[in-house]
Amino acid sequence: MTAQGTPIIEVRDLQKRFGDHVVHQGLSLDVYRDEVLSIVGGSGTGKTVLLRQIVGLERPTSGTIRLFGEDMATLPPARLQWLRNRWGMQFQRGALFSSLSVIDNIALPLRELRCLPDNLICEASLLKLELVGLSARDADKMPSDLSGGMIKRVALARALALEPELVFLDEPTAGLDPMASDDYVALIRALRRELKLTVVMVTHDLDTLVALSDRVAVLADRRVLAALPIPALVKVDHPFIREYFLGERGLRALSAVPAAALAAQQATREATPQQAAARQAGES
Numbered sequence: 154m155t156a157q158g159t160p161i162i163e164v165r166d167l168q169k170r171f172g173d174h175v176v177h178q179g180l181s182l183d184v185y186r187d188e189v190l191s192i193v194g195g196s197g198t199g200k201t202v203l204l205r206q207i208v209g210l211e212r213p214t215s216g217t218i219r220l221f222g223e224d225m226a227t228l229p230p231a232r233l234q235w236l237r238n239r240w241g242m243q244f245q246r247g248a249l250f251s252s253l254s255v256i257d258n259i260a261l262p263l264r265e266l267r268c269l270p271d272n273l274i275c276e277a278s279l280l281k282l283e284l285v286g287l288s289a290r291d292a293d294k295m296p297s298d299l300s301g302g303m304i305k306r307v308a309l310a311r312a313l314a315l316e317p318e319l320v321f322l323d324e325p326t327a328g329l330d331p332m333a334s335d336d337y338v339a340l341i342r343a344l345r346r347e348l349k350l351t352v353v354m355v356t357h358d359l360d361t362l363v364a365l366s367d368r369v370a371v372l373a374d375r376r377v378l379a380a381l382p383i384p385a386l387v388k389v390d391h392p393f394i395r396e397y398f399l400g401e402r403g404l405r406a407l408s409a410v411p412a413a414a415l416a417a418q419q420a421t422r423e424a425t426p427q428q429a430a431a432r433q434a435g436e437s
Contacts, residue, residue: 194372
């Protein structure tokens with residue numbers, strides 16, 4: 154990870170309202186090239202809403218979002234479309250088109266460009282299928298024929314179809330059994346290394362978070378409370394961070410990373426009696 158220089162994503166003073174309901178207020182966040190930044194937060198904190206605003210699927214009420222130095226709100230349509238080709242997104246449930254085969258789902262972004270002959274599109278799509286651990290035998294299957302893990306892999310292949318440098322993952326391991334989840338995490342780790350990807354990921358799964366993240370951004374109180382490597386993050390004194398990382402499940406996940414586990418142990422020892430009592434009450 155290179156967490157320095159000019160960010161490739163800059164979110165500044167973001168506000169998002171749905172009627173009278175304020176989801177984000179004064180939210181700012183930077184994402185740097187070559188890192189995996191994960192976004193976590195409690196229910197209703199707007200993790201996916203933030204992701205959708207960054208990629209332009211929803212408009213913020215106010216504030217600015219810049220990707221690759223470009224202000225998303227002021228770009229002409231042609232320039233915005235060109236910029237969108239530099240990233241891909243895997244949606245939580247895959248968002249595959251049920252009427253299209255696996256190969257046609259993957260090929261869709263390439264066909265929308267209308268600049269390649271169909272034989273090259275097919276060849277490129279098959280390469281992406283193999284890249285995510287599937288084979289040509291799966292190409293003609295329909296989404297209804299796929300397991301949950303296969304749906305996620307096809308969705309990831311589609312997200313990679315245009316060879317983006319930035320990938321957004323919304324709950325990439327949600328709904329997978331532990332073995333399938335571990336396999337998928339290993340796939341993302343390998344692709345990130347081989348393709349030199351920058352990854353922004355929303356997840357609630359602690360094991361996925363610990364295995365992949367260079368930094369974690371915590372959404373709380375309608376803003377980004379902190380965006381830090383896990384060993385530094387667990388030292389931040391906030392109720393959500395204590396509950397999420399320093400509870401029994403959090404400590405178990407952090408044990409896979411010695412530096413994070415040590416920091417969590419120190420934070421637990423330094424907790425006030427009131428904080429310790431509150432944590433024990435929450436775990437009971």
